[in-house]
Amino acid sequence: MSRFLFHRLAQYLVLLWLVSVIGFAVLHLAPGGPLAQFTLIPGMTAEQLQVIAHQMGLDRPLPVQYWEWFRRMMVGEWGRSYRDSQPVLYVIGAHLWPTLELMLSSSVVAVLLGTWVGVLGAIRRYSVFDYLATIGAMVALSIPTFWFGLVFIYIFSVKLAWLPPGNLYTIGDGSFLDYARHLIAPCLVLALVTIAIWSRYMRASMLEVVNQDYVRTARAKGVPERAVLVHHTIRNALLPMITIAGLQLPTLLSGALVTETVFTWPGMGRLFLDSIGYRDYPVVMGILMFSAMLVLIGNLLADLLYAVSDPRIRLD
Amino acid sequence: MITAMAPDALLQVDDLAVRFHGDAGTVAALNGVSFTVRPGETVALVGESGSGKSVTSLAIMRLTPPPPGCRVTGRVMLRGAAGEALDLLALPAEAMRSLRGSRIAMIFQEPMTSLNPVLTIGDQIAEAIAVHRGGARAAVLDAAAELLDLVGIPEPRARLSAYPHHLSGGMRQRVMIAIALSCDPALLIADEPTTALDVTVQAQILDLLRRLQQRTGMAVIFITHNLGVVAEIADRVMVMYAGRVVEQAPRRALFRSPLMPYTAGLLRSVPRLQVTAARVALEAIPGNVPDPTDLPPGCAFAPRCGHVQVGRCDAAMPALEVAEPDHLVRCLRWRDLASGTPG
Numbered sequence: 001m002s003r004f005l006f007h008r009l010a011q012y013l014v015l016l017w018l019v020s021v022i023g024f025a026v027l028h029l030a031p032g033g034p035l036a037q038f039t040l041i042p043g044m045t046a047e048q049l050q051v052i053a054h055q056m057g058l059d060r061p062l063p064v065q066y067w068e069w070f071r072r073m074m075v076g077e078w079g080r081s082y083r084d085s086q087p088v089l090y091v092i093g094a095h096l097w098p099t100l101e102l103m104l105s106s107s108v109v110a111v112l113l114g115t116w117v118g119v120l121g122a123i124r125r126y127s128v129f130d131y132l133a134t135i136g137a138m139v140a141l142s143i144p145t146f147w148f149g150l151v152f153i154y155i156f157s158v159k160l161a162w163l164p165p166g167n168l169y170t171i172g173d174g175s176f177l178d179y180a181r182h183l184i185a186p187c188l189v190l191a192l193v194t195i196a197i198w199s200r201y202m203r204a205s206m207l208e209v210v211n212q213d214y215v216r217t218a219r220a221k222g223v224p225e226r227a228v229l230v231h232h233t234i235r236n237a238l239l240p241m242i243t244i245a246g247l248q249l250p251t252l253l254s255g256a257l258v259t260e261t262v263f264t265w266p267g268m269g270r271l272f273l274d275s276i277g278y279r280d281y282p283v284v285m286g287i288l289m290f291s292a293m294l295v296l297i298g299n300l301l302a303d304l305l306y307a308v309s310d311p312r313i314r315l316d
Numbered sequence: 317m318i319t320a321m322a323p324d325a326l327l328q329v330d331d332l333a334v335r336f337h338g339d340a341g342t343v344a345a346l347n348g349v350s351f352t353v354r355p356g357e358t359v360a361l362v363g364e365s366g367s368g369k370s371v372t373s374l375a376i377m378r379l380t381p382p383p384p385g386c387r388v389t390g391r392v393m394l395r396g397a398a399g400e401a402l403d404l405l406a407l408p409a410e411a412m413r414s415l416r417g418s419r420i421a422m423i424f425q426e427p428m429t430s431l432n433p434v435l436t437i438g439d440q441i442a443e444a445i446a447v448h449r450g451g452a453r454a455a456v457l458d459a460a461a462e463l464l465d466l467v468g469i470p471e472p473r474a475r476l477s478a479y480p481h482h483l484s485g486g487m488r489q490r491v492m493i494a495i496a497l498s499c500d501p502a503l504l505i506a507d508e509p510t511t512a513l514d515v516t517v518q519a520q521i522l523d524l525l526r527r528l529q530q531r532t533g534m535a536v537i538f539i540t541h542n543l544g545v546v547a548e549i550a551d552r553v554m555v556m557y558a559g560r561v562v563e564q565a566p567r568r569a570l571f572r573s574p575l576m577p578y579t580a581g582l583l584r585s586v587p588r589l590q591v592t593a594a595r596v597a598l599e600a601i602p603g604n605v606p607d608p609t610d611l612p613p614g615c616a617f618a619p620r621c622g623h624v625q626v627g628r629c630d631a632a633m634p635a636l637e638v639a640e641p642d643h644l645v646r647c648l649r650w651r652d653l654a655s656g657t658p659g
Binding site: 212216217219220227236312 | 379418422424429430431433435444479495
């Protein structure tokens, strides 16, 4: 077990380093730069720009800049935003909760609905429900998330006026109910793709388990059909899904980025896009590293959870 | 609806047929199978793979796939605990469920995959007890430990918390037997319970089954393709071929004077140790089991039979005739063959 953890953590460190190198390189390859915002100030001269660049350390060669950033990050010094000079970790922290709220709520919705759709599709294989679920999953997977977001806003906010078109809460209200009402649309839109993927995997996993000998044994014991389904079939079918859940985390995170933008959700995703627009290198790198860690931790948790739920698996 | 049932029968199967409907057409997996099992008796179902042995047992348990993919017809009568005659195929699903595991139990061929890998042995035995008898968790676990002891598993208490992958194949089959016996069934269907095991373990499991049968007085339907096993445990034997019973007789009669050429062939294909006789090549039955989607019109064994009379055997399906009381045979030529005038 500890050997497993040690190996994993070593792998993760290498992975994180690769993410940082690639992220840093790609970010600096993009045209423009953080100086662009200063060029618009009236009366700004090339010399003054040169001085600012020197102060920000942008006039040094890229490897040196990377090394400087890397050295500081390793000791917890993630730098300050170019936009408002706030510490990067503080900026991320301020935007973290809305994103976590969105991701967690839509994971719960996706897992519950996806499992239900998958289970029902498997036990009523080739039924009307199964065909509709299959078509629905294909549609959800082939249409981009932002389009669903816009359609949601158009139908439920513009036409029906049931739900607010965006934001975390109504200024001046902020009750639990108000928060919940604001959460519904972005949560469902973000969950859609995950429901689609989850239900397909769940269906396949169920179909594999329903024909297992031990399911027949349970029936031969006289176990009621419902208990056969819950204790023997679904329980075993869910095991491989734990891994899928770990793998789904990046999808959810990138989906959150789009969803937050559409619903003007003040989370990390929108912060990320805005920061890229401003070429706010420290914040972009910070978010990149932070989300990479989040994904890796999620995967590690999935592996550990798998080992806990399946007695046949020993980690070493 | 006829609910007649022989008074001394525990299980009475009449004209049981199972058909599978698939993309490749309809497969008659089982045709006109009739037999009875008396209390405490061991009936062996013998035949090659695909002869319909396992389908017979699944049809009795009503564990065949649901329609429209699979249709079961005929009649299966079981003597209930109060002596009443139960028409299993007509019973409501819930009533049938409550008989499974309590009045009729079943053990399967593959002990490696027949137990749920993520539940402990104790949970799996306890589930069977809890479903039929209920009771407090502690009492149920006590009963489970007793059952493990009964089937010869050492340290039964400790084993309750073991998972199936901790146990060997033979031990797992013992656990399966413990589950099957948990509610004192009147009938145990054992579907090739020793096939997947090592020979030494096979003998132990057979011995265990025989001891348990003596102790509980249950009847056993023993499905196997191993005639050595049949010789050891069966009271009566049913030989199946291509979904039909081709011969049915008490064990002694069957081994001494098989009437159906297929049975005779099976018996000759069993290797024997003979000290005196010169080395004899082992006889095999030529050819293969017929394709169930394309059965010949006459006797299904005719294409492989050494005594076939062309124009007769392959023209129409022979009926199951009574050769002697309690000895049935499905062969047009059994009289010729029995009197020693093979053509």
